[in-house]
Amino acid sequence: MFRLLPLLLLWIWTASALLRVPLRRNPTIRTQMRAEGLLDQFLKDNQPDTFNRRYAQCFPPGTQSLRLGRSSEKIYNFMDAQYYGEIRLGTPEQNFSVIFDTGSSDLWVPSSYCVSQACAFHRHFKAFKSSSFHHDGRTFGIHYGSGHLLGVMGKDTLRIGNLTVLNQEFGESVYEPGSTFVTAKFDGVLGLAYPSLAEIIGKPVFDNMLAQKILDEPIFSFYLSRSKSKSVPEGQLLLGGTDESLYSGPINWVPVTIKGYWQIRMDSVSVQGVSSLCRRGCEAIVDTGTSLIAGPPREILRLHQLIGATPTHFGDFVVDCARLSSLPHVTFVLGEVEYTLTSEHYIRKETFSSRELCFTGFMAAEMFSADGPLWILGDVFLTQYYTIFDKGQDRVGFARAKHAVEESQFDQ
Template identity: 75%
Template sequence: MFRLLLLLFLTWMSSALVSVPLRRTRSIRTRLRADGLLNEFLKDHTPDMISRRYAQCFPSGTPSLRLGRISERIYNFMDAQFYGEISLGTPEQNFSVIFDTGSADLWVPSSYCVSEACANHRCFKAFKSTSFIHDGRRFGIHYGSGHLLGTMARDTLKIGGLTIPNQEFGESVYEPSEAFLSAKFDGVLGLAYQSLAEILGSPVFDNMIEQKIVDQPVFSFYLSRKSSHTRPAGELLLGGTNEALYIGPIKWHPVTAKGYWQIRMDSVAVQGVSLFCPVGCEAIVDTGTSLIAGPTSDIVRLQQLIGATPSHFGEFVVDCARLSSLPQVTFVLNGTEYTLTSEQYIRKERLGKNEICFSGFQAVDIISSKEPLWILGDVFLTEYYSIFDKEHDQVGLARARHPPEP
């Protein structure tokens, strides 16, 4: 009987439901805009410019340099806002990372990094970890607004109360981008499917499932509308869902391609009239992208319909006094309508003494063998609690439960 109780206790201790608090920071786009550097940055960080300037620096065969792959790299450092804490090594070394469903790799800066960006962030010191295993292979990750080079390694990873031994990760040694220099976070922890990974080996959540250290092969996100000193800006829950943070029921959407968390979208409607994606298209549920993105031709027309006009910031703005008169925008996913009001899809930011209202939509053309791809980023996910189910390959969405506005 004693052995049976001990076995049950050890089994219970080996799996867990772990909450990771998320913090909100000003996005890189906001920082660059405030410093008057945004326009110059945008000129130098188009995919074509990055490819011509840095392609020769990457190891031969780098997957993200394949024809068409650059445009598919939708992870947008410029608008990333939510991040949390992890640790690597023995003893633990702490890092802040973006928990990103739009990529599949884990990387942090190395103490051997030669870029200025690394001097502003916490760097991994391999020589101080007794559990470190050197790999030696090189990797390159080519993002839309940043790129990096490094070497691969293995070590013990901790997230919340969970310990994942022998986890593959990248040590970045070269980060020649203004995006990383301005970033509040140290690295990225990808939560997409393994086929999207640049670093060979099992992504973090796949390892958690294989080692049976989570209750269910499910993780979920809650993103708050506002930050406060008394409560975190959001939550990543590993191993299940937090019923206190959403209003049921949950609507489930099958994953249509196992790379990004990609689902079927029936149409996009403005004030109840279906105007975009009329015969269906695909949508990517991406916590690493702040805005909602779609094909350029559709987004330009959508900006016109909500009364947004181009600004000298390179973004679309609306008159803050007109918010109450702007139309609702509805995304129809597998027959279920997800509607955003203007207060939800418009971002208010202060620039000096002025409040500016920015459109929450942006143009991103992603090369795809199927229909055009849209990206449902944090503007959408703030309103809808998102559940990512690896066992059944599906995404669940439910209305997020936000506290009443003061």
């Protein structure tokens, strides 16, 4: 009996070392706006320069990210984000729904002092109700290409599941102009990228967890699913390790090339076995903040030509739904391992006014790093592959997700 006690204690300690954060899947902002007939006007109003001309006078003079001609694709990540989870801030706790986003590094939620229409539809942080809140005094601005946040900084206790992070720096948004965040289902964003990507000065959440030694391993991992089966979770974020029951086969590790985004080297992209894109290798970021796979416009146009897709005036592409079974496979090669997506994986079906449309999961994006144009591997890719982010060794791991395609995805 006494021999079993140490083993029992070890099991209890190990079981508590991995925190599971349930994620739920909602329609993207793009899908909602398209269904409501608002997408066309939204895209016109939120062109970066149009947005900046309209709202620049509302921000402090000299705000760098609002200068004309400067653009970013971050907003499209949030426009196409699907997976959200819950966090709590303050004492007593205040609940918020956030995107756990590997494509950014900041934590922000709406403030109770927010004056924008968007804040009326979301939960607000009430600093005056938290006994553990510390006012910072600094202001911040985050530019998302077609949207901009302005706010004040503070520190408070952050809780995710049963983990407690003390003195976490975060932003309270007080001004969110435009319509981007009005439609958003999330209250805020919790960034999981490297500190160099942060707009807000201070340690990002995961780095704070490591500094406060509340995790056993410097690892977090994502399981995302498109299955409608009740026995399969919509998604999970695991902090401090992995869950072998959620993936099959070996883990393929790919080193991070630049510590900002979770940026890796991609060997090539092929359509139906013919390597015609990213021929000499290219850079890609692994981004849980977007549902799509994005790439340089010329490459994405060529990809759609090979698929036989037709562009829409909204910037996305459609195919004839009757052709789905004959569409080619698209293969991404990472670390000399092939990751193949069938049409079931990269086509999403949407219904408008009783008409069924089949959209591809690929989109053009002008993003660059020091090594050239960037591809974005979003949820179209990540729903098929369990993904592990290792900050201890600066690498990203991929393994085949279990139950990733349990039923046809054409109704998504």
